[in-house]
Amino acid sequence: NDFFGIAPVEAAALDPQQRLLLQASWRALEDAGIDPRSLAGTPTGVFVGMMSSEWSNLQMLDFAGVSAFRGAGSGYFMAANRISYHLNLTGPSMAIDSACSSSLIAVHQGCAALRSGDADTVIAAGANLLLTPALSIFYTQAGLSAPDGRCKPFGQRADGIGRGEGVAAVVLRRLDDAVAESQPIYAVVKSSVANHDGRSNGITAPSRRSQVELMRRALSLAGVEASQIGFVEAHGTGTLLGDMIEANALGDVHKARGGEPCLLGSVKGNIGHTEGSAGIAAFI
Numbered sequence: 497n498d499f500f501g502i503a504p505v506e507a508a509a510l511d512p513q514q515r516l517l518l519q520a521s522w523r524a525l526e527d528a529g530i531d532p533r534s535l536a537g538t539p540t541g542v543f544v545g546m547m548s549s550e551w552s553n554l555q556m557l558d559f560a561g562v563s564a565f566r567g568a569g570s571g572y573f574m575a576a577n578r579i580s581y582h583l584n585l586t587g588p589s590m591a592i593d594s595a596c597s598s599s600l601i602a603v604h605q606g607c608a609a610l611r612s613g614d615a616d617t618v619i620a621a622g623a624n625l626l627l628t629p630a631l632s633i634f635y636t637q638a639g640l641s642a643p644d645g646r647c648k649p650f651g652q653r654a655d656g657i658g659r660g661e662g663v664a665a666v667v668l669r670r671l672d673d674a675v676a677e678s679q680p681i682y683a684v685v686k687s688s689v690a691n692h693d694g695r696s697n698g699i700t701a702p703s704r705r706s707q708v709e710l711m712r713r714a715l716s717l718a719g720v721e722a723s724q725i726g727f728v729e730a731h732g733t734g735t736l737l738g739d740m741i742e743a744n745a746l747g748d749v750h751k752a753r754g755g756e757p758c759l760l761g762s763v764k765g766n767i768g769h770t771e772g773s774a775g776i777a778a779f780i
Contacts (some may be wrong), residue, residue, distance in 0.1 A: 500582045509565035511551035513623040514578050516663040517544060521579050521619050528667040529679045530617070532583055541587035541615030543606045544576040545599025547772030550627040579619060587615040593772070596731070597690075598622060599664075600775025606668045607688045616673065621665035622773030631771070632659060638700065640735055647769055649732030649762035650739050657733050660768025664776045686718035702738055707745035715749075723753040729778045732762025733769050 497507035500518055507515070521542070525532040552570035556562060568574060572591035580589040588609055594601045599622025606618035626632075635641040635657055642648070642656035674681055691710045693703035715722060730742055743760075750758050763777050764770075770777050 502582075506565045506569065509555070509563065509569040510578075511549065511569055511571075511575070512627075513546065513549075513551065513625055513663065514569065514575055516625075517575055517579060517621055517623050517665065518582060520663050520665040521583070521621060524619065524621075524665040524667050527680070528669075529677070530667065535617065536584035537586060538617065539587040539615050540580075540583070540585040541606060541609045541618040542576045542579045542585060542589045543602035543609075543618065543620050544572075544579070544591045545593075545597075545602040545620075545622040545772050545775055546572050546575055546591050547593055547595055547598050547624065548631060550625075550630065553630075554627065575623060576621075579621075587618070596733075596769070596771055596774050598772045598775060599777075600779060601690060603666070603668070603685070603776065603779055604688045604690050607685055610668060610670050616669070618668040619665055620668055620776065621663070622770075622776035623663045624771045624773040625661050625663070626659060635659075640700075642734060645768075647732075647734035647762070647764040649730065649734050649765045650743060650760065651734070654734040654736060654739055656735055658764075658768045660764070660770040662767060662770040662773045662777055664773060664780060666776065666780065686720065687714045689714045689717065702741045704741045704745045704748070707742060708748045711745065711749045722750050722758075723755065725750070725758050726756070727759045727761065730760055730762045731774075731778075732760075732764055734762075734764065 497504055522532050549572055555566045555570050572593060575591045576589045592598050592601050592605065602622060603620045606620040609615040609618055640657050642658045646658040648654040671684060689710055691706055693706040696703040728746060732739060767777060
């Protein structure tokens with residue numbers, strides 16, 4: 497808490513996701529060759545993907561114990577705002593909840609902020625800690641949980657989701673700016689798109705048609721042919737319906753390709769489904 501200038505009594509009331517996001521953001525900036533203190537007063541944006549705020553539920557429903565520190569230490573909004581506040585960043589700052597895609601949409605919005613000039617540097621992050629059994633019970637009641645607690649993406653034994661935890665952050669910059677400042681570049685985002693399935697056969701069920709349209713639009717904006725793609729990092733949760741629809745959608749996009757096959761994977765097979773931070777985990 498001393499490092500970020502937070503009083504001990506306030507630190508004790510913070511959602512642990514906020515604490516970990518502060519640390520991850522600082523380390524990501526250092527890894528990008530940026531002194532975090534040098535960004536003070538700059539239009540640096542912060543976009544954080546989160547799907548649950550279980551800490552908030554635990555703290556704010558204890559009515560007798562609610563305090564100013566508990567209030568400011570809880571909630572989605574403060575996950576991004578706290579990073580901006582403690583690093584004195586003046587760009588757009590927001591938490592995003594679009595369920596499992598939350599932190600990937602954070603990357604998408606960060607790219608948009610760079611293109612529009614709203615920000616010159618962006619921290620895109622995701623956080624997911626399992627603090628109550630609530631979502632585990634929901635997944636089980638909805639028939640989505642793997643009995644062994646493991647995701648088995650696209651496998652014959654795939655039988656549901658195994659939950660995971662994770663907090664991660666990346667730094668996004670316009671390519672010319674990163675090259676000009678000799679910063680390390682791990683990857684170039686050639687396009688970034690988002691859509692919604694619209695009506696499907698159930699509100700939790702994906703749409704093959706919408707996924708195909710999205711992938712084709714991403715390829716078109718990037719100026720890339722499907723045949724040039726060597727690897728796809730999929731959503732790949734290990735659910736029978738979701739994996740089947742995603743694999744068939746990918747098949748529709750890649751069916752005309754010749755030559756080398758396109759490899760398919762999902763990091764969820766290694767670390768589980770990290771929900772609000774699943775997108776940033778896949779991105780990394």
